[in-house]
Amino acid sequence: ETDKPAVMDEVLEEFGETRLALLLEAMPIDERMLRWHSIPSEEQAAILIEMRGDARNSIIRALSPEQLERLIGQLDAQDLIEIGDSLPQSVVEDALEHMDAEQREYFERSLQYNEEQIGRYVDHNLLMLPAAARVQDADRLLRRPLPPYTDSIYLFDRSGRFQGTVSTSQLFTLPGHIHLSTQIDEDAEPLSGEAELYAAATAVQESGAMALPVVDEQNRLLGRVTLHDAMVLQQSHFENLLMARAGMNEEEDLFAPVLRSSRRRATWLGINLLTAFLASWTIGLFEATLQQVVALAVLMPVVASMGGIAGSQTLTLMIRGLALKQVSRGNLVSLLKKELGIAGVNGLIWALVIAVIASVWFSSPLIGLVIAIAIAVNIVAAAFSGVMVPMVLDHLKIDPALSGSVILTTVTDVVGFFVFLGLGALLLI
Amino acid sequence: ETDKPAVMDEVLEEFGETRLALLLEAMPIDERMLRWHSIPSEEQAAILIEMRGDARNSIIRALSPEQLERLIGQLDAQDLIEIGDSLPQSVVEDALEHMDAEQREYFERSLQYNEEQIGRYVDHNLLMLPAAARVQDADRLLRRPLPPYTDSIYLFDRSGRFQGTVSTSQLFTLPGHIHLSTQIDEDAEPLSGEAELYAAATAVQESGAMALPVVDEQNRLLGRVTLHDAMVLQQSHFENLLMARAGMNEEEDLFAPVLRSSRRRATWLGINLLTAFLASWTIGLFEATLQQVVALAVLMPVVASMGGIAGSQTLTLMIRGLALKQVSRGNLVSLLKKELGIAGVNGLIWALVIAVIASVWFSSPLIGLVIAIAIAVNIVAAAFSGVMVPMVLDHLKIDPALSGSVILTTVTDVVGFFVFLGLGALLLI
Numbered sequence: 001e002t003d004k005p006a007v008m009d010e011v012l013e014e015f016g017e018t019r020l021a022l023l024l025e026a027m028p029i030d031e032r033m034l035r036w037h038s039i040p041s042e043e044q045a046a047i048l049i050e051m052r053g054d055a056r057n058s059i060i061r062a063l064s065p066e067q068l069e070r071l072i073g074q075l076d077a078q079d080l081i082e083i084g085d086s087l088p089q090s091v092v093e094d095a096l097e098h099m100d101a102e103q104r105e106y107f108e109r110s111l112q113y114n115e116e117q118i119g120r121y122v123d124h125n126l127l128m129l130p131a132a133a134r135v136q137d138a139d140r141l142l143r144r145p146l147p148p149y150t151d152s153i154y155l156f157d158r159s160g161r162f163q164g165t166v167s168t169s170q171l172f173t174l175p176g177h178i179h180l181s182t183q184i185d186e187d188a189e190p191l192s193g194e195a196e197l198y199a200a201a202t203a204v205q206e207s208g209a210m211a212l213p214v215v216d217e218q219n220r221l222l223g224r225v226t227l228h229d230a231m232v233l234q235q236s237h238f239e240n241l242l243m244a245r246a247g248m249n250e251e252e253d254l255f256a257p258v259l260r261s262s263r264r265r266a267t268w269l270g271i272n273l274l275t276a277f278l279a280s281w282t283i284g285l286f287e288a289t290l291q292q293v294v295a296l297a298v299l300m301p302v303v304a305s306m307g308g309i310a311g312s313q314t315l316t317l318m319i320r321g322l323a324l325k326q327v328s329r330g331n332l333v334s335l336l337k338k339e340l341g342i343a344g345v346n347g348l349i350w351a352l353v354i355a356v357i358a359s360v361w362f363s364s365p366l367i368g369l370v371i372a373i374a375i376a377v378n379i380v381a382a383a384f385s386g387v388m389v390p391m392v393l394d395h396l397k398i399d400p401a402l403s404g405s406v407i408l409t410t411v412t413d414v415v416g417f418f419v420f421l422g423l424g425a426l427l428l429i
Numbered sequence: 430e431t432d433k434p435a436v437m438d439e440v441l442e443e444f445g446e447t448r449l450a451l452l453l454e455a456m457p458i459d460e461r462m463l464r465w466h467s468i469p470s471e472e473q474a475a476i477l478i479e480m481r482g483d484a485r486n487s488i489i490r491a492l493s494p495e496q497l498e499r500l501i502g503q504l505d506a507q508d509l510i511e512i513g514d515s516l517p518q519s520v521v522e523d524a525l526e527h528m529d530a531e532q533r534e535y536f537e538r539s540l541q542y543n544e545e546q547i548g549r550y551v552d553h554n555l556l557m558l559p560a561a562a563r564v565q566d567a568d569r570l571l572r573r574p575l576p577p578y579t580d581s582i583y584l585f586d587r588s589g590r591f592q593g594t595v596s597t598s599q600l601f602t603l604p605g606h607i608h609l610s611t612q613i614d615e616d617a618e619p620l621s622g623e624a625e626l627y628a629a630a631t632a633v634q635e636s637g638a639m640a641l642p643v644v645d646e647q648n649r650l651l652g653r654v655t656l657h658d659a660m661v662l663q664q665s666h667f668e669n670l671l672m673a674r675a676g677m678n679e680e681e682d683l684f685a686p687v688l689r690s691s692r693r694r695a696t697w698l699g700i701n702l703l704t705a706f707l708a709s710w711t712i713g714l715f716e717a718t719l720q721q722v723v724a725l726a727v728l729m730p731v732v733a734s735m736g737g738i739a740g741s742q743t744l745t746l747m748i749r750g751l752a753l754k755q756v757s758r759g760n761l762v763s764l765l766k767k768e769l770g771i772a773g774v775n776g777l778i779w780a781l782v783i784a785v786i787a788s789v790w791f792s793s794p795l796i797g798l799v800i801a802i803a804i805a806v807n808i809v810a811a812a813f814s815g816v817m818v819p820m821v822l823d824h825l826k827i828d829p830a831l832s833g834s835v836i837l838t839t840v841t842d843v844v845g846f847f848v849f850l851g852l853g854a855l856l857l858i
Contacts, residue, residue: 026755238667246745258770276734297726305705316675326455334457341687
């Protein structure tokens with residue numbers, strides 16, 4: 001019950017920005033603003049950065065121009081990139097004018113990369129030394145307060161090009177005059193600024209280091225990605241996968257204003273309505289049949305549901321596989337075989353079970369036969385589309401987590417109803 | 430295309446265990462075993478540990494007793510806990526006999542905690558010193574090769590109780606005779622061994638440290654959780670959320686044997702079949718009506734789909750909110766109000782749109798009226814259940830991500846068909 005508003009004040013003392021951001025997100029907007037204003041203004045920027053986009057926007061929209069200006073004054077280049085999309089252009093320009101030249105340069109460099117590239121979101125708090133530096137120079141650097149998650153010093157040459165990473169932990173055992181360039185860790189590969197966000201996060205996780213350097217095309221150091229940031233990127237990647245299945249994204253606010261949310265969700269309902277009308281249209285082809293054999297109408301949900309569920313199992317496995325880069329053309333055929341195999345087994349079993357139930361319910365073995373064939377065909381069609389639809393979407397650079405289920409449902413509804421009612425028309429009349 | 434088998438051999442040189450584990454998972458079982466045997470045996474254990482449960486089991490099942498024994502010989506206590514469930518009891522006992530007393534003790538201690546508690550999965554590679562130690566002792570410790578992700582030394586007293594955390598980065602500036610106990614970081618709270626896995630992962634992420642110590646009820650140090658492990662736990666948490674929506678879990682193997690997969694998925698299909706038959710039974714109540722007004726049968730999928738989609742949007746938002754601990758009784762009423770508000774707006778809009786289409790299609794304003802009411806009622810019922818069903822399931826300690834959608838679909842199908850066909854019976858005949 002930690003997100004009860006009553007405990008917010010004590011919570012302010014005890015938790016970090018991430019937790020506070022989560023708490024604010026969990027509050028209705030009026031209460032959120034009330035609590036927001038009780039946060040000391042020097043802590044507000046850090047908390048705002050941690051919030052999900054829509055919830056953050058709800059706060060920015062409610063601030064007066066003076067409050068917004070004070071808040072923006074606390075942002076560095078990385079923060080401004082992070083929340084820039086939520087801000088009016090004039091406010092961003094204002095903020096840039098108040099930054100020093102270095103931060104402005106960081107900002108410009110980040111903007112060279114798009115929202116799916118790690119170069120846009122690098123951290124600039126890091127230890128750097130010229131490649132000609134010695135262990136004693138590093139020692140001096142390490143005696144000052146360190147940026148969090150620091151286990152390396154990055155070396156650069158005279159033209160500013162990245163030369164390599166030196167692990168700090170080995171330096172204590174070395175004499176001061178040794179050149180750092182002789183201690184470069186050859187295994188530590190820098191990330192390209194163009195690397196996709198989740199791929200960058202995974203690379204940091206696998207590196208065993210606390211952070212990886214990020215370089216541009218000319219091999220100049222852009223910044224770094226820490227393991228902490230990698231964890232944030234991973235979370236947002238998976239939240240997007242989760243939310244996409246219902247036509248939303250991870251920025252969705254638990255307490256977005258009703259009209260704003262309604263508009264967004266309406267789009268998704270509209271898209272799915274087209275699917276539903278396609279299914280209706282399919283059924284409409286068999287109006288005469290339905291009038292004569294009303295049992296077919298009664299059993300329609302069973303045909304649609306079994307196809308839909310079987311398809312969504314395959315689709316979910318594929319969406320995870322694509323997200324983890326485990327699925328590609330290289331193993332597509334094997335996957336298809338396996339999923340069709342499963343569909344064959346389950347299609348057969350459930351066709352039999354449902355046939356028996358339907359035959360008894362409507363005292364007609366023929367109805368049992370019709371639904372058995374429809375179920376078996378639909379489960380196999382579901383498996384086939386469950387594999388192929390996300391592959392094709394991925395190839396077309398359309399998010400399979402978002403669009404996959406709509407298309408799949410269309411297939412299983414239309415195929416299911418067509419086979420079921422079509423066979424009904426042929427065999428039962 | 431990095432997961433093509435052809436590149437596996439070069440890949441072996443270049444990637445770490447995590448990447449190799451992902452690649453093996455992405456291969457059909459025959460190929461997986463072929464590649465497995467081409468991995469140097471001293472690297473096999475580390476890769477196996479990184480694999481998801483089902484894929485790991487596929488390898489263990491295929492090993493000869495001798496191969497298994499050699500593999501098990503490489504495991505430490507933490508590894509054995511991790512894969513113990515995949516192993517026959519006799520093999521676990523054998524492995525324990527070959528461990529030294531310290532590792533055996535680690536193993537026993539881990540087993541005090543269940544599979545949802547962090548105490549079971551702690552890392553034992555850490556720096557520890559008695560609370561009476563001085564900076565010079567720490568210096569000596571830090572000159573040896575360090576465990577990965579080390580930024581702290583943990584202090585313990587004479588009875589083995591955890592005393593606190595000393596950050597290593599500040600030690601270089603201090604004279605050697607200073608007692609470490611004067612340098613304890615008061616903000617660094619240890620985790621309880623009973624902490625839930627994802628909560629522990631989040632705590633590590635928020636701490637700003639590279640790892641957090643984990644203690645038992647007597648405040649004895651059990652081990653630590655690194656930021657790397659936190660990232661693995663976070664991933665598995667979100668993968669479970671994703672997979673649960675289709676009745677699977679994150680251990681699901683992309684290439685599980687067909688019969689094994691079929692059996693598991695059959696369970697989920699069977700559960701959903703009950704839902705579908707409930708919907709059929711509801712329709713069956715109105716057989717006479719359907720026979721007279723076959724347009725109702727044609728439009729049924731629209732009613733069911735709009736309810737299902739609206740419900741799944743609310744449900745998805747709730748599932749994420751519960752997973753992030755953002756939803757509780759404290760904000761339940763506000764959430765319900767907001768979701769019902771959205772449902773009101775979208776219910777009204779789509780009821781009108783669909784009413785117009787249906788009226789024109791079947792040249793009957795009354796059919797338009799009937800479906801309008803059914804759509805509006807069903808979208809509101811979907812929002813209400815979308816909020817309440819996961820709350821109740823969570824309260825009953827049933828995973829809402831797994832069971833929520835089945836129950837929700839039952840509600841939207843039954844309510845939708847009942848209102849639609851019931852009104853049809855009243856108004857159209």
